[in-house]
Amino acid sequence: MQLRKLLSFATEAITAGLAFAFVLLLLFKPEAFESRPSVEFIEAPSPTRQAIESGLASYAHAVDIAAPAVVNVYTRKVVTQRANPLFEDPLFRRFFGDRAPAPQQRLENSLGSGVIVNDQGFILTNNHVIQGADEIEVALHDGRTAAAAIVGTDPESDLAVLKVNISNVPAITFGQSEALRVGDVVLAIGNPFGVGQTVTSGIVSATGRSQLGLSTFENFIQTDAAINPGNSGGALINTAGQLIGINTAIFSRSGGSQGIGFAIPVSLAKGVMKQIIEHGRPLRGWLGVEVQDLSDSLAESFGLGDIQGALIAGIQPDGPAAEAGLQPGDVIVRVNNEPVSGSRSLMNVIASLAPGTVLEVEILRQGQTQTLEVVIGERPQPLLEQAR
Structure with missing residues (x-):
């Protein structure tokens, strides 16, 4: 009889202790009872x-x-x-x-x-x-x-x-x-x-x-x-x-x-x-001119307004341009009816043509528009390769 009372007392003490521990954990560690999601990845x-x-x-x-x-x-x-x-x-x-x-x-x-x-x-x-x-x-x-x-x-x-x-x-x-x-x-x-x-x-x-x-x-x-x-x-x-x-x-x-x-x-x-x-x-076309971009200041000095083109600064003697009658001071505005935006675009167009090609060149000379025919020559090979 006394043993039964002792076991009952021990059971109640353990239960009370567990309840007390649960209350303390709930008060001081509430995150322990939060549910955590499982980690998942999206894999291709x-x-x-x-x-x-x-x-x-x-x-x-x-x-x-x-x-x-x-x-x-x-x-x-x-x-x-x-x-x-x-x-x-x-x-x-x-x-x-x-x-x-x-x-x-x-x-x-x-x-x-x-x-x-x-x-x-x-x-x-x-x-x-x-x-x-x-x-x-x-x-x-x-x-x-x-x-x-x-x-x-x-x-x-x-x-x-x-x-x-x-x-x-x-x-x-x-x-x-x-x-x-x-x-x-x-x-x-x-x-x-x-x-x-x-x-x-x-x-x-x-x-x-x-x-x-x-x-x-x-x-x-x-x-x-x-x-x-x-x-x-x-x-x-x-x-x-x-x-x-x-x-x-x-x-x-x-x-x-x-x-x-x-x-x-x-x-x-x-x-x-x-x-x-x-x-x-490589066989490239050659006009025999020295050209420069027509800047705003140059266009203003020539009275050209907003016209785009390439200004002829020099002519190669006996070159294709000289034989066709082009002169320093002329402004090339179109070639083969295509507008010229600057000196580089003109050079690329001329270089892409085969020697012997007849090219129509539209120029401005002293405010007047003229169209001349130029027989494209072959661009001379560089004397020295460019150092790099």
């Missing part, structure tokens, strides 16, 4: 092969198509380092005789990239990649290497064409650079810093960039795809693996990529390459 399904190849999830398919046609270009040239000019001074030689040290020679290596454009082994690259080179070697994506010969160069567009004698070379497919829109996804393939073939991605930031001082004829695609030293001459492709540009230059304060790169559109590169292969040089 695994991409299908069709999605990958369409470029929605990956650009690997485009790289697989284009990368085999992109090559690494290695150049070597012998640089002669002359002795101190003091050794050429007659007074110095009088005291020290003919003990001047011989000129020192050293081998200078550089690197870049290129793109195989057909199964004959022609390679498109930048002129500044191979400028002054004594030896050129290319390395293919599949590991093969070969010596390359220069077919021709065009310093004014910074393009060059090489040739390798290798069988079964992969060739890239040309796209339509004219159809590019700002915001289109692009990929840059090249050999930055000599680390090996590398792919970077970005978008088209702008088209038709000019007046950058990079070359005479400029119509660049601007992209934020990372382009670094060694990428020059490599391929800028679209998500279909088609060539749309030749990577050429970067704008950088540090020497590295800062999201502003420039590529020559394939529409320009294709025309220059075709002429180099067929004629050994």
Whole structure:
């Protein structure tokens, strides 16, 4: 009987203690009784092969198509380092005789990239990649290497064409650079810093960039795809693996990529390459004039109002313009019935014409409009390649 009372007392004490603990926990730790939601994530399904190849999830398919046609270009040239000019001074030689040290020679290596454009082994690259080179070697994506010969160069567009004698070379497919829109996804393939073939991605930031001082004829695609030293001459492709540009230059304060790169559109590169292969040089039209933009102050001084055009500042003697009767002070306002917006647009139009083309030029001379016919000549080749 006494044991039963003891068990009953213990049970009541435990129950009271649990109730008291529950009250304390409820007062001081109410969050312990709050319900917690289960952690869930929204996970996308695994991409299908069709999605990958369409470029929605990956650009690997485009790289697989284009990368085999992109090559690494290695150049070597012998640089002669002359002795101190003091050794050429007659007074110095009088005291020290003919003990001047011989000129020192050293081998200078550089690197870049290129793109195989057909199964004959022609390679498109930048002129500044191979400028002054004594030896050129290319390395293919599949590991093969070969010596390359220069077919021709065009310093004014910074393009060059090489040739390798290798069988079964992969060739890239040309796209339509004219159809590019700002915001289109692009990929840059090249050999930055000599680390090996590398792919970077970005978008088209702008088209038709000019007046950058990079070359005479400029119509660049601007992209934020990372382009670094060694990428020059490599391929800028679209998500279909088609060539749309030749990577050429970067704008950088540090020497590295800062999201502003420039590529020559394939529409320009294709025309220059075709002429180099067929004629050994680019054939461009030439008017034989020195022109400048018609600024507001010049237009006011000539009494032209808001008329746009290009002012002829000089005439090449015996050139096409001189033979047609053009004179300094004339303002070219239209060519072939198309308006001229400035000196650069005029130069690009003339350069795009084949030598021998008859061009109608509308000018303003002393307030009077005249139309003259000019037989376009061939633009002289630059005497010295532009240094880079």
